[in-house]
Amino acid sequence: MVTVRAPATSANLGSGFDVFGVALDRPADVVHVERADRTTIEVTGVGSQYIPTDPDRNVVGAVADALDAPAHIRIDKGVRPSSGLGSSAASSAAAALALNELYDRGLSREELVPVAAEGEAVVSGEAHADNVAPALLGGFTVATDEGVTTVDADIPLVACLPEIAVSTRDARRVVPDTASMDDLVHTVGRAATLSVGMCRRDPSLVGAGMDERIVTPARAELITGYHDVRESAFEAGADGVTVSGAGPSILAVCGERERTRVAAAMVEAFDEAGVAARAYKTRVGRGAEVFDI
Ligand SMILES: Nc1ncnc2c1ncn2[C@@H]1O[C@H](COP(=O)(O)OP(=O)(O)OP(=O)(O)O)[C@@H](O)[C@H]1O
Ligand SMILES: N[C@@H](CCO)C(=O)O
Numbered sequence: 001m002v003t004v005r006a007p008a009t010s011a012n013l014g015s016g017f018d019v020f021g022v023a024l025d026r027p028a029d030v031v032h033v034e035r036a037d038r039t040t041i042e043v044t045g046v047g048s049q050y051i052p053t054d055p056d057r058n059v060v061g062a063v064a065d066a067l068d069a070p071a072h073i074r075i076d077k078g079v080r081p082s083s084g085l086g087s088s089a090a091s092s093a094a095a096a097l098a099l100n101e102l103y104d105r106g107l108s109r110e111e112l113v114p115v116a117a118e119g120e121a122v123v124s125g126e127a128h129a130d131n132v133a134p135a136l137l138g139g140f141t142v143a144t145d146e147g148v149t150t151v152d153a154d155i156p157l158v159a160c161l162p163e164i165a166v167s168t169r170d171a172r173r174v175v176p177d178t179a180s181m182d183d184l185v186h187t188v189g190r191a192a193t194l195s196v197g198m199c200r201r202d203p204s205l206v207g208a209g210m211d212e213r214i215v216t217p218a219r220a221e222l223i224t225g226y227h228d229v230r231e232s233a234f235e236a237g238a239d240g241v242t243v244s245g246a247g248p249s250i251l252a253v254c255g256e257r258e259r260t261r262v263a264a265a266m267v268e269a270f271d272e273a274g275v276a277a278r279a280y281k282t283r284v285g286r287g288a289e290v291f292d293i
Helices: 059-066 087-102 109-124 132-137 168-173 181-200 203-208 216-220 226-235 256-272
Strands: 002-011 020-035 040-045 071-077 140-144 147-151 156-162 240-243 250-253 277-283 289-292
Touching: 002 087, 002 132, 002 156, 020 087, 020 132, 020 156, 020 277, 059 071, 059 087, 059 109, 071 087, 087 109, 087 132, 087 289, 109 132, 109 147, 109 168, 132 140, 132 147, 140 181, 147 181, 156 226, 156 256, 181 203, 203 240, 203 250, 216 240, 226 240, 226 250, 226 256, 250 256, 256 277
Parallel strands: 040 071
Antiparallel strands: 002 020, 002 289, 020 071, 020 140, 140 147, 156 250, 156 277, 240 250
């Protein structure tokens, strides 16, 4: 048996739609795999009642197919599904790494990124890699058609998860088909600022680089209380606030000392909007870990 822990992730970071991602140091999924003649799946943990065990509908089934590695796969969910915290990606990444070990396939973590992205295609219709890349490699990742670049960043974060569900498939439907040249220039400037901030481990540059005018405003409409939560986080000292992945989680970047205040302000603002929420005080973390063979 092989056991792998793969972390939650936050994709996009505002200005890096479908490209940027970060691994979070918590929460995480734990996946156990054992060789079998055909793939079977068992799911426990947070939100497991909403997750199919049919290998054609669970992301790990697609990963097992891609690696030609049938197994009994047990998923202990720590990352709630439809959270914007890369729940499906955590399972996909963990399964890819675990099955690669179990069947001795010899693929590198970089080579496992497109394999794990096959799982994402099952749930959102597209094999985007911006969650599975940080879940496998850790740190801040830039995923493009050419491959993945990583930065071992260390930045404090707050991920605030409201008790509403937004599916990635639905959130992709509201993404505009076109953008003005002004908005593209603005996005490139912010994305470049954010990347420099990650390299310098500077929360204020990362925060300034999260601002984005094309995708985020459309998705904010799907999250009850978004504007108030964002404003409250800034008042509490956040350097930047945006939708985490496809939502509904909201991600804030801040200094170490502001983290507790920012987390409390975000939960309170959701509460005032009539939505229960929890906040993870977290930071950019490591990628998936094999911890028991
Ligand atoms: N192993 C799995 N873990 C989580 N969700 C799964 C899994 N397999 C299938 N799903 C389905 O995928 C959907 C959740 O994925 P989705 O991409 O919408 O959310 P997310 O991964 O939390 O979000 P994001 O990618 O925006 O961070 C749910 O419909 C869920 O039933
Ligand atoms: N980049 C993806 C991440 C969510 O899976 C999106 O925003 O739709």
